[in-house]
Amino acid sequence: MxxxxxxxxxxxxxxxxxxxxxxxxxxxxxQTSLLPQSSHEAQAGWEGLLRISELMPAYxxxxxxxxxxxxVLDFMVRDERNPxxxxxxxxxxxxxxxAVRGTLTxxxxxxxxxxxxxxxxMLKGAAFERDPxxxxxxxxxxxxxxxxxxxxxxxxxxxxxxYRMGTFLERADxxxxxxxxxxxxxxxxxxxxxAAMEEDFDFYQWSAILRSVSGFEVYRKVYRDVITPLKxxxxxxxxxxxxRSMAACVNEVVxxxxxxxxxxxxxxxxxxxxxxxxLQFARIDEILASGLHAYLTQFLDRINELGKRISDDFxxxxxx
Amino acid sequence: xxxxxxxxMHASPTEVRAHYxxxxxxxxxxxxxxxxxxxxxxxxxxxxVGITFAxxxxxxxxxxxxxxLIPFDLIPRIIPTDEWRSMKAGLIxxxxxxxxxxxxxxxxxxxxxxxxxxxxxxxxxxxxRPEMMGVDLAQGVYSHISGVDMVRAPNAEGVGEYYVLExxxxxxxxxxxxxxxxxxxxxxxxxxxxxxxxxxVAHYPDLLLETLRAVAPAAxxxxxxxxxxxxxxNSAYFEHAFLAQQMGIELVExxxxxxxxxxxxxxxxxxxxxxxxIYRRVDDDFLDPNVxxxxxxxxxxxxxxxxxxxxxxxxxxxxxxxxxDKSIYPYVPKMIEFYLGEKxxxxxxxxxxxxxxxxxxxxxxxxxxxxxxxxxxxxxxGMLVGPASTKAEIEDFRKAILAKPDGYIGQPTxxxxxxxxxxxxxxxxxxxxxxxxxxxxxxxxxVPGGLTRVALKEGSLVVNSSQGxxxxxxxxxxxx
Numbered sequence: 042m043x044x045x046x047x048x049x050x051x052x053x054x055x056x057x058x059x060x061x062x063x064x065x066x067x068x069x070x071x072q073t074s075l076l077p078q079s080s081h082e083a084q085a086g087w088e089g090l091l092r093i094s095e096l097m098p099a100y101x102x103x104x105x106x107x108x109x110x111x112x113v114l115d116f117m118v119r120d121e122r123n124p125x126x127x128x129x130x131x132x133x134x135x136x137x138x139x140a141v142r143g144t145l146t147x148x149x150x151x152x153x154x155x156x157x158x159x160x161x162x163m164l165k166g167a168a169f170e171r172d173p174x175x176x177x178x179x180x181x182x183x184x185x186x187x188x189x190x191x192x193x194x195x196x197x198x199x200x201x202x203x204y205r206m207g208t209f210l211e212r213a214d215x216x217x218x219x220x221x222x223x224x225x226x227x228x229x230x231x232x233x234x235x236a237a238m239e240e241d242f243d244f245y246q247w248s249a250i251l252r253s254v255s256g257f258e259v260y261r262k263v264y265r266d267v268i269t270p271l272k273x274x275x276x277x278x279x280x281x282x283x284x285r286s287m288a289a290c291v292n293e294v295v296x297x298x299x300x301x302x303x304x305x306x307x308x309x310x311x312x313x314x315x316x317x318x319x320l321q322f323a324r325i326d327e328i329l330a331s332g333l334h335a336y337l338t339q340f341l342d343r344i345n346e347l348g349k350r351i352s353d354d355f356x357x358x359x360x361x
Numbered sequence: 362x363x364x365x366x367x368x369x370m371h372a373s374p375t376e377v378r379a380h381y382x383x384x385x386x387x388x389x390x391x392x393x394x395x396x397x398x399x400x401x402x403x404x405x406x407x408x409x410v411g412i413t414f415a416x417x418x419x420x421x422x423x424x425x426x427x428x429x430l431i432p433f434d435l436i437p438r439i440i441p442t443d444e445w446r447s448m449k450a451g452l453i454x455x456x457x458x459x460x461x462x463x464x465x466x467x468x469x470x471x472x473x474x475x476x477x478x479x480x481x482x483x484x485x486x487x488x489x490r491p492e493m494m495g496v497d498l499a500q501g502v503y504s505h506i507s508g509v510d511m512v513r514a515p516n517a518e519g520v521g522e523y524y525v526l527e528x529x530x531x532x533x534x535x536x537x538x539x540x541x542x543x544x545x546x547x548x549x550x551x552x553x554x555x556x557x558x559x560x561x562v563a564h565y566p567d568l569l570l571e572t573l574r575a576v577a578p579a580a581x582x583x584x585x586x587x588x589x590x591x592x593x594x595n596s597a598y599f600e601h602a603f604l605a606q607q608m609g610i611e612l613v614e615x616x617x618x619x620x621x622x623x624x625x626x627x628x629x630x631x632x633x634x635x636x637x638x639i640y641r642r643v644d645d646d647f648l649d650p651n652v653x654x655x656x657x658x659x660x661x662x663x664x665x666x667x668x669x670x671x672x673x674x675x676x677x678x679x680x681x682x683x684x685x686d687k688s689i690y691p692y693v694p695k696m697i698e699f700y701l702g703e704k705x706x707x708x709x710x711x712x713x714x715x716x717x718x719x720x721x722x723x724x725x726x727x728x729x730x731x732x733x734x735x736x737x738x739x740x741x742x743g744m745l746v747g748p749a750s751t752k753a754e755i756e757d758f759r760k761a762i763l764a765k766p767d768g769y770i771g772q773p774t775x776x777x778x779x780x781x782x783x784x785x786x787x788x789x790x791x792x793x794x795x796x797x798x799x800x801x802x803x804x805x806x807x808v809p810g811g812l813t814r815v816a817l818k819e820g821s822l823v824v825n826s827s828q829g830x831x832x833x834x835x836x837x838x839x840x841x
Contacts, residue, residue: 044628045617140593142411143606154411199630303631355630 046141047203048356053137053153054191054207060130061184062215066090067117068177069253074110076245087113093222094125114173119164127180131160146194149187156183202297206351209297213290214344216254220277221337223250247273254285274333275325287340288320294347301355309350316343365515367778368790369438380441380838383557388436393787396435399549400783403433406548412541414596414826427594432831433542434782435549438793438813442840445809448511448523448797451706452807454697456507456799459528459684461700463503467493467680472699478692482716486689487737488682490645492652496669498678499576500803504685505676506569506640507799508533511707511811514775521778524708526794528693530677530685532642535812535832536798537600540565540607542834543810558839560809566607568800568808569640573608575802576674577637584637587611587627589618591643591659601642615643620663623670638674639664645679687736687770688714711773715766724762724771728755731771732822733762746822748774777822780833782815792816794824795835809837 070086078086087108091097094117103120104112120126124133135157142150159179163169169176188208195201223246247268251257256276263280264272281288295317298310328336370381377385407413413428440448465472466483473480483489508529513521543562547554570586577584590601592614605612617627618636626633646653648660667673683689691712694705713720713731724731728747735743745758762769779790797811813833814824824830 042630043611043613043617044630045614046611047630136593139411141612143602143612147410150411151409155409158408203630301630 042144042199042203044356046144047199048352049137049141050144050200050204051207051351051356053134053141054204055211056130056134056137057153057184057187058208058211059125059215060127060134061181062212062219063094063117063125063127063130064177064180064184065253066093066219067114068174068181069249071110071114071173071177072252073245073249083110084108089222090117093218096123096125099123118169118173118176128160128164131157131180144200146190148194149190152183152187152190156187159183199301202301203355206294206297206301209290209293210344210348210351212285213287213294214341216277216285216287216290217337217340217344219250219253220274221334221341223247244268251276254283256283256285259283271325271329274329278328279320279323279325281321288317291317291320298351303354306354309347309354312343312350313347316347365517365519366776366790367513367515367519367521369513369521369778369780369793371781380439384437384439384553387553387556396783400435403435403545403549404430406545407433407541410541411599412537413599415594415598416596431538431826432817433545434815434831434833435546436781436783436788437546437834437836438780438795439836439838440795442838444523445837446840447706449807449809451523452509452797452799453805454701454703454706455509455525455528455693456504456801457805458697458700459507459530459693460501460503460801462696463530463678463681463684464498464501465700466683467496467503472696475699477695477699478689482688483683486683486686488645488680488686490680490683492665492669493678493680497671499578499674500801502576502801503678504530504681505572505576505678505801506533506536507801508535508796508812509799511795511797512775513778513795515778522708524710524775525693526710527687528685528690529796530681532597532644532677533796533798534597534600534642535796535814536565537603538832539798539810539812539835540603542812542832546834557836560837560839562808562810565798565808566604568806569604570608570610572800572802572806573638573640573676576676578671578674580672585610585635586638586640587613587636589613589615589639589641589643589660591615591647595642597642604640615647615657615659615661618661618664620661620667623663623667623672625661625664625667625673636673638676640676645682648675648679687712687734688716688767690770710775713771715762715769715771720771721762721766724769725759727771728759730774732774733758733769733771736768736770746774749820749822774822777816780813780815782817782831782833784817784819789819791819792822792824793833810835 067090070090073086074083087110090113091100091108096117100113100116103116116123117126119128121128123129135153138145138150138153145153163176163179191201191204195204247270248257251260251268251273254277260268260273260276263276266272276283276286278287280286281292283289291313295313298306298313302310370377370385372378407430413430415427416429462472466489472478473483510526510529511523512526513523516522539562573586574584577586586608587610588601588605590598590612592598595601602612611627613627619626619628625636625639627636641648643659647657649662649664650657650660651662652665664673665679668675668679691709691714694709697703697705713724715721715724724733728745731747733745733747745754747755777792777794780793781788782791784791793813793815795811795813797807799805799807813835814826815831815833816822816824817829817831
């Protein structure tokens with residue numbers, strides 16, 4: 042297939058996935074903010090969101106140092122000039138879809154187009170101001186629908202594999218960021234607090250992160266145990282049967298990559314395979330012992346590099 | 362000036378023409394609120410499906426960028442079998458002659474030597490491409506897809522006659538609306554298609570693909586055909602994407618193509634792939650920066666080289682514009698006689714040419730009654746509709762014509778036929794035209810129908826979508 046077409050499909054799915062993950066994040070934080078908590082804790086939560094998305098400088102430039110829930114929501118949901126806002130992501134997803142509409146099935150294209158057409162209506166009016174949760178639900182479900190329509194109607198050809206590759210590369214990145222920021226929030230803030238407080242707090246922090254990846258019930262099913270940071274991290278990093286875990290995402294990327302491979306993609310496949318193997322044979326206590334943050338940072342670098350290599354090998358090949 | 366009016370549905374205010382009677386009876390039975398619902402439904406569907414055209418620099422109301430819906434009217438334009446049969450024969454005849462003409466002027470130029478058309482009118486025409494001289498094209502076809510604009514106007518007796526208004530031989534648009542309008546009508550009013558024998562048009566993409574494959578370079582075994590689009594911001598982008606999808610072929614942009622050793626390739630995820638036929642929706646000027654506009658990125662450097670070497674075919678051919686230029690239009694009946702030895706079946710509109718002294722005088726003396734067009738104009742731009750213009754507009758045009766008489770033609774203002782159409786106030790007559798799409802490959806063929814465009818503004822004769830025109834489904838009734 043055309044490299045440019047593959048590129049549009051890859052980015053269409055990344056942007057859709059990114060919008061979904063941003064909605065998940067914001068929703069969980071919004072729900073958490075409704076629990077009793079100190080203003081310091083609330084502040085830390087919203088700050089974490091900006092950090093996770095690498096948006097702090099842009100936010101400060103627009104709103105100054107003060108971080109308010111209202112401004113963070115506005116900035117991350119409907120700011121047309123913030124390229125990471127849900128609005129911008131859905132717009133970019135639709136623009137990419139439109140560029141390749143002939144490659145998409147009719148149902149798929151209409152789903153993407155309909156999402157875009159409904160978006161402004163969803164964001165308008167008092168409903169969003171009063172309670173943003175239904176909007177976040179809507180974004181998640183439009184993303185589920187888009188994925189479902191793709192899986193249910195697309196031919197299993199290259200177009201489909203590049204589309205899926207984009208989804209999982211983006212999701213691997215998002216899951217790692219999510220875990221990183223929450224891990225920080227939990228441990229930075231509470232080293233000086235009473236141990237008894239810490240357990241309570243941990244429960245809400247870690248169950249929030251589980252819910253943000255639809256993993257709360259999954260956790261109970263898998264571990265049949267109380268929520269502990271170690272097991273949450275294991276579920277999200279290493280459990281290949283957990284659909285939003287880093288391991289599951291990398292496995293999918295590797296599988297797709299092997300299907301679409303071409304004459305010069307060998308090194309990219311090797312590196313992706315190596316990452317997959319490392320996740321497969323890693324142990325969570327070892328990762329935690331050498332520092333989760335360092336591990337996640339390195340993972341994000343490798344995912345980023347993998348994205349670049351895929352782009353060079355398939356999506357924007359050199360001239361001639 | 363002719364003051365007769367001709368309505369497609371009504372012979373008189375009380376009398377419905379025979380081929381419309383079934384429909385008119387059905388329409389009379391429809392409650393207005395049901396029709397209003399259907400109109401709304403159609404709009405919702407068109408928007409959801411994204412059947413839009415892009416307007417450069419415009420933003421529409423719900424921020425979906427620069428895309429506009431073309432208004433779709435629920436009342437079909439119906440053409441009886443016998444009228445279509447003769448129109449079709451006329452179109453095939455006309456397009457055949459035009460292709461012969463193009464082949465001739467890029468080879469022997471016999472029509473010039475026979476003295477039928479002045480040499481400088483062809484060779485000095487801005488649309489003439491010397492680069493095409495002596496290039497042999499598969500099947501001798503230049504205009505593979507022709508969009509011939511037909512209008513109907515009453516003659517002195519008030520009888521409606523068809524006239525060819527323009528031969529669009531470069532990159533005619535609109536066939537996607539013809540197909541989508543039909544789909545919409547069948548979706549909204551399935552019962553109508555049970556009661557009326559409307560000839561189907563949905564096989565157009567099949568015929569188009571067949572036509573494109575038929576003109577592949579001889580050496581190409583299983584030819585790779587692509588559609589070349591200027592991209593998403595082009596007004597007809599929906600159509601480009603639609604046709605590529607319907608034919609199951611790649612929609613490429615200039616950046617996806619490159620030329621190596623006089624062959625054209627597209628960049629794919631598995632490396633370069635040969636391209637044999639390009640259905641281009643990019644104008645000549647932008648096709649190859651090495652030959653035409655050097656700063657254009659819409660085409661592909663080296664394309665003309667590959668084309669002239671016979672390694673790729675381009676549809677429509679480069680340089681077809683010289684035959685659909687408004688200054689060449691008056692000569693088409695002569696071409697038909699010259700190349701085919703036949704009498705033209707379709708009428709031309711009488712045309713006065715600014716380049717001829719007598720004609721120029723007539724044009725200048727009658728500006729308020731004439732339609733005056735720039736010979737290279739398109740899309741409803743660069744024209745004066747005398748009876749609908751102010752004195753000042755007429756005087757401005759007079760100056761423009763005097764400055765460059767060769768650049769203009771004048772035609773009597775035809776009273777284009779009308780068809781009942783939904784407008785704000787209800788149903789009212791509005792002027793229409795018709796663009797059938799004629800395909801030339803191994804043979805010349807077409808689907809029964811075309812795109813009917815309608816001028817939604819009361820009294821307006823300008824049907825172009827860029828000027829606020831709408832579309833209607835076109836029904837060719839099947840003969841018994």
